[in-house]
Amino acid sequence: xxxxxxxxxxxxxxxxxxxxxxxxxxxxxxxxxxxxxxxxxxxxxxxxxxxxxxxxxxxxxxxxxxxxxxxxxxxxxxxxxxxxxxxxxxxxxxxxxxxxxxxxxxxxxxxxxxxxxxxxxxxxxxxxxxxxxxxxxxxxxxxxxxxxxxxxxxxxxxxxxxxxxxxxxxxxxxxxxxxxxxxxxxxxxxxxxxxxxxxxxxxxxxxxxxxxxxxxxxxxxxxxxxxxxxxxxxxxxxxxxxxxxxxxxxxxxxxxxxxxxxxxxxxxxxxxxxxxxxxxxxxxxxxxxxxxxxxxxxxxxxxxxxxxxxxxxxxxxxxxxxxxxxxxxxxxxxxxxxxxxxxxxxxxxxxxxxxxxxxxxxxxxxxxxxxxxxxxxxxxxxxxxxxxxxxxxxxxxxxxxxxxxxxxxxxxxxxxxxxxxxxxxxxxxxxxxxxxxxxxxxxxxxxxxxxxxxxxxxxxxxxxxxxxxxxxxxxxxxxxxxxxxxxxxxxxxxxxxxxxxxxxxxxxxxxxxxxxxxxxxxxxxxxxxxxx
Numbered sequence: 001x002x003x004x005x006x007x008x009x010x011x012x013x014x015x016x017x018x019x020x021x022x023x024x025x026x027x028x029x030x031x032x033x034x035x036x037x038x039x040x041x042x043x044x045x046x047x048x049x050x051x052x053x054x055x056x057x058x059x060x061x062x063x064x065x066x067x068x069x070x071x072x073x074x075x076x077x078x079x080x081x082x083x084x085x086x087x088x089x090x091x092x093x094x095x096x097x098x099x100x101x102x103x104x105x106x107x108x109x110x111x112x113x114x115x116x117x118x119x120x121x122x123x124x125x126x127x128x129x130x131x132x133x134x135x136x137x138x139x140x141x142x143x144x145x146x147x148x149x150x151x152x153x154x155x156x157x158x159x160x161x162x163x164x165x166x167x168x169x170x171x172x173x174x175x176x177x178x179x180x181x182x183x184x185x186x187x188x189x190x191x192x193x194x195x196x197x198x199x200x201x202x203x204x205x206x207x208x209x210x211x212x213x214x215x216x217x218x219x220x221x222x223x224x225x226x227x228x229x230x231x232x233x234x235x236x237x238x239x240x241x242x243x244x245x246x247x248x249x250x251x252x253x254x255x256x257x258x259x260x261x262x263x264x265x266x267x268x269x270x271x272x273x274x275x276x277x278x279x280x281x282x283x284x285x286x287x288x289x290x291x292x293x294x295x296x297x298x299x300x301x302x303x304x305x306x307x308x309x310x311x312x313x314x315x316x317x318x319x320x321x322x323x324x325x326x327x328x329x330x331x332x333x334x335x336x337x338x339x340x341x342x343x344x345x346x347x348x349x350x351x352x353x354x355x356x357x358x359x360x361x362x363x364x365x366x367x368x369x370x371x372x373x374x375x376x377x378x379x380x381x382x383x384x385x386x387x388x389x390x391x392x393x394x395x396x397x398x399x400x401x402x403x404x405x406x407x408x409x410x411x412x413x414x415x416x417x418x419x420x421x422x423x424x425x426x427x428x429x430x431x432x433x434x435x436x437x438x439x440x441x442x443x444x445x446x447x448x449x450x451x452x453x454x455x456x457x458x459x460x461x462x463x464x465x466x467x468x469x470x471x472x473x474x475x476x477x478x479x480x481x482x483x484x485x486x487x488x489x490x491x492x493x494x495x496x497x498x499x500x501x502x503x504x505x506x507x508x509x510x511x512x513x514x515x516x517x518x519x520x521x522x523x524x525x526x527x528x529x530x531x532x
Contacts, residue, residue, distance in 0.1 A: 038105045040114045041185035047098045047121060048187045052243040052376050054090035054125075055471070056256050057083070058132055058499065059376070063470030065496065066463070066477060067485055070269040070311040072319070078492040081503025081520060088133075088502035092141055096125060100142050112175035113193070117186065119169030120200045123162045124241075124378065127207055130155040130162075131475050132499045134528045137509075149510040156214075156529040159207060163222075166207075170200045188243065194232065199241045201231040202379050209387045212395060213479060213532040220395045227398045234384050237415050241379040245335065247371045247424045254372025257334035262365045262372070270327045272310035273486050278464070279308065284352040284430060284438045287339040288416050289467055291330045292362045296344055306344040307362055314488020324364045331427045332416045333468030335374035337365065338427030352438050357428075373423030375415075377469050382411035386462035390480075393455050405446055405458050409439045412465035456482045478531045497531065498523040 061083060064074040074083070099118045106114035129136050138158045140150030173193055180191030189195040208222035226233070234240060246253035260267040270290055278286045292307035309326050331338045340360030346353060363369070377383075385408035392401040413435045420427035430438075446457045459482035466473045477485070478497060500523055506516035 038101050040102060040106060040109070040111060041180070041182065043098055043102055043105075044114055044117065044180075044185050045187050047095050047102065047118065048243070050090065050095040050098065051121060051125065054087055054095050055128070055376070057087040058128075059470050060256070061470070061499065062132070062474040063468075064268075064271075066470050066473040067271045067273045067313050068467055068470055068473070070271045070313060070315075071267070072316060073492070075271075075311075075313040076316065076488050076490060076492040077314075077495055079496055079500040079524070081500050081506065084132075084499050085502040085504055088505060091125060091129065092137070096122065096141065097144055099125075100144065110176065112172040113178040113180055113191070116169045116172035116175075116178070117180075117196055119165055119172060120196060120203065123165045123169065123200075124203055126158060127162055127203070127210075128471060130158050131210070131528060131530075132471065133501060134498045134523070134526065151511050154529065159211065159529070162207065163204065166200050166204050170197060173197055173200075188241065195239055198232045198234050198239055199379065201226060202234045202241070202384050205233060205384065205387055206379060209391050210475065210479065211530045212391070214530050216395065219391075220397060223391050223395070223397045234379060234381050237381045237411055237418060240377060240381055240415070243376040243378065244423065245372060245374050245376070247335075247373045249367055249372075255334040255374030255376075257329045258336055258370060258372035258374060261328045261334070262336060262367050262369055264323060264366075266323050266326065266328065270308075270310035270329065272308075272312045274467075275308045275310050275327065277483075279353065282350050282352050283464065284413065284434060285332075285416060285464065285467075286353050287330070288332045288420065288427065289330050290327050291337045291339045291365065292327050292341060293364050294325050295341060295362050307341075312489055313486060314490050316490040328365055331370065331425055332419050333374045333377065334370070335372040335419070335423070335425055336370040338420065340428075351441070352434065371424030373419075373425055375419055375468065377415070377466075380411070380415065380465075382408045382415060382465045383462070383472065385411055386458055386465070389458045390455065390462075393451070393458065401454065401458070402443060402446055405454075405461065406439050406443050408458075408465065409442055409461050410435060412461070413438065415465075455480065456484075459483055478527070493524055496524050497527045500524075 060069065061074055061079070063069045064071055065077070067075070099122045102114050102118040103122070106112070106118065126136075126138060134155050135152045136155070136158070137150035138153045138161065140147040143150075173196060178191070178193035180186045183191040185191070189199070205223060205226055208219045208226075212219035225231075245255040245258075248254070252259055257268075275290060277283075278289065290308060292309075294309070295307045296305055307327065309322070329336050339362075340358055341362050342355045342358045343353065346355055385404050388397070388399050389401045389404035389408060391397045392399045392404065413430055417429040419425060421429055442457070442461060446454055449457055459476055459480050462476060463473050463483050466476075476482070501520055503520075506512055506520060512519055
């Protein structure tokens with residue numbers, strides 16, 4: 001593929017800096033992107049590290065669009081061909097290229113464990129790329145540099161191929177001996193065959209649910225088959241398909257949000273819309289998601305007066321010198337600080353956001369605060385529960401949607417507890433009684449809603465639980481329209497229905513370059529195939 005030579009020559013060491021789990025591989029001297037004799041136990045972890053790194057920009061961009069974060073231009077629905085170019089280039093020239101090598105060499109060596117993992121990772125990544133960009137290179141892309149102008153295939157056609165690829169990966173897992181050695185060669189699941197099978201089935205579940213508006217019969221039959229056959233799914237938080245970051249600054253393997261926000265100059269504001277959604281609904285996750293650097297800051301766009309200072313989506317006001325005042329990311333998902341300072345304007349109506357035991361103080365954060373040992377949640381137990389609840393509500397598949405709704409919220413709260421108390425983080429856990437009470441309060445709201453309101457409740461709680469994964473929130477919103485998001489204050493464009501393509505790809509790929517401008521313009525307003 002015609003990408004810049006600079007991207008192609010990024011070293012493995014640079015990729016290794018994003019994850020502490022990879023410390024066993026830091027001293028690799030060869031470049032697995034150009035191996036003479038591929039070493040599977042070195043190449044597989046490289047694909048997992050670069051998977052997290054390659055999705056960074058698209059995840060952050062969609063987090064802004066979905067009002068989890070704020071930057072001036074993206075929150076006004078503006079995008080161009082450079083915004084996601086790094087993710088696009090890295091996906092094709094780094095992780096997907098290496099995955100193809102693992103599949104090819106693993107097949108030659110009959111190491112079906114490596115082949116299985118690689119195929120499941122490939123299916124996950126291509127599904128995300130279809131979800132974000134729509135039509136993309138697929139078949140030709142797997143041929144690497146032997147095809148200079150890969151053909152763009154329709155998202156629907158690629159999804160069909162991905163269902164087949166997932167089945168192949170699951171079948172490969174049962175060929176021969178599944179014995180990844182050392183187990184650290186599999187950063188995500190440590191060579192656990194059962195975990196990868198659960199991941200593959202959960203990915204199928206997600207994709208079936210994704211197509212329910214346009215291929216309802218296929219979606220319903222696919223989910224019913226998974227459930228009736230008792231296909232193993234992700235059912236506990238310990239089984240989450242997720243990437244855990246490390247704690248070191250040099251090399252930099254901390255969560256990307258910690259690296260950009262726990263320093264003097266900051267890249268983002270927290271979304272005021274998201275802050276007020278949690279504060280206004282007395283959400284117990286508030287102190288874990290945000291950390292205040294001041295206790296009371298009352299500029300015009302922050303009316304709460306309690307230090308939760310962010311920006312409303314689409315606010316075009318110039319940014320003052322406020323890096324030491326704005327609220328920042330907390331212990332979840334970024335491995336930052338837990339906010340244990342008193343909140344000024346709580347009332348008797350607050351049951352879950354309380355000042356009980358709040359003895360801390362706001363502070364201006366630095367890179368020595370928090371650990372950075374956060375998480376990038378790809379497919380989680382909470383997500384699976386919410387998907388099953390949505391499917392039961394909309395297609396009548398098996399399961400009690402209310403119970404699944406409650407299970408999803410419980411899984412979200414418990415995942416925060418896990419990050420709060422491991423990998424160098426220090427935050428109090430939510431007591432079991434508080435978790436139970438909070439879930440019950442949301443269940444009561446669910447009970448009081450009509451059918452549309454119940455779906456809204458499910459998708460809203462999933463949206464909150466997905467803080468840290470803007471990509472899936474973006475998918476859900478385009479498919480369901482929930483939760484309702486405030487309109488940008490000063491939009492520059494309509495809400496983007498797809499992400500902008502890499503300008504390098506459009507300029508250099510002869511299969512699309514003649515119509516590059518039209519193709520790019522259409523990305524803003526053309527739904528992906530599953531968005532009806």
